[in-house]
Amino acid sequence: MSDPIQDLRDLHALVVHPRDRSADELMQQVNRIGCNFDHFWPLPKTLPEKFDLVFIDVTDQSAHNLKSFIASSSKSPCIVAIIGYENPSVLNLIFEIDAHSVLMKPVRAAGVLSCMLMARRFQQEQLSFKKDLTKLREKLENMQKVNDAKFILMRHRGITEREAYDLIRRQAMAKRTTTTEIAQSILNAESILSNMGST
Numbered sequence: 001m002s003d004p005i006q007d008l009r010d011l012h013a014l015v016v017h018p019r020d021r022s023a024d025e026l027m028q029q030v031n032r033i034g035c036n037f038d039h040f041w042p043l044p045k046t047l048p049e050k051f052d053l054v055f056i057d058v059t060d061q062s063a064h065n066l067k068s069f070i071a072s073s074s075k076s077p078c079i080v081a082i083i084g085y086e087n088p089s090v091l092n093l094i095f096e097i098d099a100h101s102v103l104m105k106p107v108r109a110a111g112v113l114s115c116m117l118m119a120r121r122f123q124q125e126q127l128s129f130k131k132d133l134t135k136l137r138e139k140l141e142n143m144q145k146v147n148d149a150k151f152i153l154m155r156h157r158g159i160t161e162r163e164a165y166d167l168i169r170r171q172a173m174a175k176r177t178t179t180t181e182i183a184q185s186i187l188n189a190e191s192i193l194s195n196m197g198s199t
Helices: 005-010 021-033 063-071 088-096 112-159 161-174 179-197
Strands: 012-016 036-040 052-059 079-085 101-104
Touching: 005 021, 005 112, 012 021, 021 036, 021 112, 052 063, 052 112, 063 088, 079 088, 079 112, 101 112, 112 161, 112 179, 161 179
Parallel strands: 012 036, 012 052, 052 079, 079 101
Antiparallel strands: none
C-alpha cells in the first residue's frame, strides 16, 4: 500500500499567489513536506505540463481566465483554491474551476498537509470514476452495436436472435477479432447498401 505523504513528496507543485505572508507561509510548508515547487504571479496564460498540484489564489480572478489556465495543461493537475473570504460568487468560482480542496487566507502551516492529502485523494477518486464511466459507456456502445447487427442478420436471413449472435461470434473467432468488430462491419455494410438503394 502506498504512503500518501511520500506520494506528495514526488509531486511538483505550483503556487500562483501574490508574494505576501500567505504565499511565504504556504511555500515554506510545501518545502517542509518535501515537494518540489515553483511560484508564479500574476496568473500566467498557460500551465506548464510538469506541475501535478496547483495552489491558486482565486481572489479577483475571472472564471474564464482560471479555467483557461487550468485547461491549458493536458495533465489534469490537482487544484487547491486559495480564498480570502466566503461569499456566493467565490464559492461558485471554486465549483466552476473544479477545485479539489480549499485553503483559507491568511494561510497557516497547520492545515496545508491535510488539505493536500484530501485534494489528492479527491482527484484520484474523480479520475478513477471517470475511467470507470468511460469503460462502462464503451461497453454499452459495443453491446448496442452487437444488438443492432443481430437484428440486421435476423431481418436479412430470417434467423433467430440466438442464431444471429452465434453467427457473429463464429465470424469473430474465425477472423480472430471481437464480436464488436464484426458487428461494426455488418452495420457498415448495411449503411452502404441502404445508401445504394436510395440513389
